[in-house]
Amino acid sequence: MYELIQITEHTYYINSPSKVGVYRVNDDDVWLIDSGNDKDAGRKIQKIFEAQGWTLTAIINTHSNADHDGGNTLLQNRLHCAIYTTPMEKAIVEYPILEPSFLYGGYPFKKLRNKFLMATPSKAQEIDTASLPEGMEIFPLGGHFWQMIGVKTPDDIYFLADCVFGENILAKYHISFNYDVAAFFETLDFLEKLEGKLFIPAHAEPTEDIRPLVALNRAKAHEILEKLLHICKTPLPFEQILKIVFETYDLTMDFNQYVLVGSTIRSYLSYLADTEKIEPYVEENTLLWKTKVE
Numbered sequence: 001m002y003e004l005i006q007i008t009e010h011t012y013y014i015n016s017p018s019k020v021g022v023y024r025v026n027d028d029d030v031w032l033i034d035s036g037n038d039k040d041a042g043r044k045i046q047k048i049f050e051a052q053g054w055t056l057t058a059i060i061n062t063h064s065n066a067d068h069d070g071g072n073t074l075l076q077n078r079l080h081c082a083i084y085t086t087p088m089e090k091a092i093v094e095y096p097i098l099e100p101s102f103l104y105g106g107y108p109f110k111k112l113r114n115k116f117l118m119a120t121p122s123k124a125q126e127i128d129t130a131s132l133p134e135g136m137e138i139f140p141l142g143g144h145f146w147q148m149i150g151v152k153t154p155d156d157i158y159f160l161a162d163c164v165f166g167e168n169i170l171a172k173y174h175i176s177f178n179y180d181v182a183a184f185f186e187t188l189d190f191l192e193k194l195e196g197k198l199f200i201p202a203h204a205e206p207t208e209d210i211r212p213l214v215a216l217n218r219a220k221a222h223e224i225l226e227k228l229l230h231i232c233k234t235p236l237p238f239e240q241i242l243k244i245v246f247e248t249y250d251l252t253m254d255f256n257q258y259v260l261v262g263s264t265i266r267s268y269l270s271y272l273a274d275t276e277k278i279e280p281y282v283e284e285n286t287l288l289w290k291t292k293v294e
Contacts, residue, residue, distance in 0.1 A: 002044040004052070007198055007206075008155035014048065016041060018067040018202045021151060021159040025133045030054040032081075033151050033159045034062055034202070035071030038115050042071030046078060058130065061085035062141075062161035063148035064092035064099065066115060068202070072122035083124040086147035093124040103259035111255045143184025144177060156197040158210075163187050164217045166204030174249040175224060175261050176217070181271035184221065188214050228268055232278055235290040241265065 003015045004022070012022040014036075021033025030049065035042060049056055056079045061069045064085065072083055072093065085093055092098045100108035100117040108117075127138055127149065135154030141163040142148065151159045163184075165176045178184050191199075191214050199210040207213060231244050242262055246253050251261065269289055272278035279290050 002041075002048070004048050007157055008153075011153045011155040011157045013159075013200055013206070014045060016044075019159075019200055020045065020071075021153075021157075021200065023133060023136065023153045023155075024054065025057070028053075028055045029057050029133075031057055031133060031136075032059040032075075034068040034161075035059050035075055037067035038070040039074040039120070042074030042078075045071055046075060049079075055079075056081045058082040058084060060127065060130075060138075060149075060151055061089060061093055061124065062150065062159070062202075063145040064089040064096075064119075065145060065162070066096070066099065066117060066119040068161070069093050069122065070115065070119045072124075073120040076122050082130070083122055084127045084130040085124050086149055087126055088146035089148070090124045090126060092146075093119075094121055096121055100259065103263050108259075112259060114256070116256055117259070141187050141190075143180050143182075143187045145179055152196070158194060158196045158199045160191070160199055160201045160210070162202050163191065164201050164204060164210070164213045166201070166213070167216055169203055170216060170220050173251070174220065175245070175251075175264055176220075177260050178221075178264050178267055181221065181267050182274070185218070188218050224268055225272060228265070228272060229277060229291050232289045232291040235283075235288040237286050237288055238262075238266065238269070241269070241289060 001016060004012055005015055006012045010024045014020040016036055018037055020036055023031045036045060058081055059072060061083060075081055076083060096118045100112045104112055137152040139150050141150045141161055144162045148161050150161055191210050198206050198208055200206045204213060227248060231241055242265055245265055269278060273280050277292055279292055281288055
């Protein structure tokens with residue numbers, strides 16, 4: 001773990017729980033794509049750079065989930081690097097309390113204010129202001145989080161953040177986090193058309209062909225939608241729906257999983273409501289979800 005793997009002359013990645021991209025502009029100037037999940041990840045990245053004799057110029061945060069920007073604070077404080085991301089992600093990078101607050105839907109109680117859901121704050125700038133290395137491209141990857149982006153290095157290597165997850169993760173957890181299901185499907189369509197030397201999702205093995213992984217993620221999303229349509233044939237409140245989802249997939253609920261899976265299932269229900277397949281309505285001061293009869 002935390003092994004530096006060279007892909008091309010200038011592009012590397014650090015094999016960690018959430019893969020970290022590295023682009024070496026020249027012998028000294030290096031850019032990071034994400035920073036790992038916590039300060040320990042930051043320390044390990046710093047040691048790698050010191051061993052290579054590299055200077056960290058900037059970090060690009062693909063999005064503001066704590067496992068992608070958790071190393072920001074340590075690296076910025078020690079190495080004085082710039083940090084760039086999109087405007088909405090910038091807000092959470094600088095004010096991490098927003099992440100568990102959004103997931104929970106209110107002020108998060110203490111057990112939700114943990115490093116898994118909330119990184120330490122760092123100072124970021126908007127990606128549009130960055131003087132990117134020549135030939136580096138930034139592109140939107142909607143769906144998983146607010147304004148997630150991917151990065152293509154000049155070596156034709158794509159870093160894809162959390163837009164798709166590996167087969168092992170889908171088989172074990174089934175429900176990967178999604179904020180905007182419609183945008184997620186649009187991103188999957190976009191990925192299928194990409195051509196490149198190598199594709200590196202943060203939570204899957206690098207691959208020369210991203211399409212099989214896209215197909216797996218799309219199939220799992222449709223499976224979840226079908227299960228929700230079946231569950232909601234009888235009008236149910238959200239908490240009951242969530243309980244059935246956990247039981248259906250044999251998942252174990254804890255506080256983190258409650259907010260992550262819960263937020264995702266709400267997003268799936270919103271997608272079904274917007275596509276007029278499920279009807280939300282209020283009855284006796286309870287919000288119910290009911291599958292529409294075709």
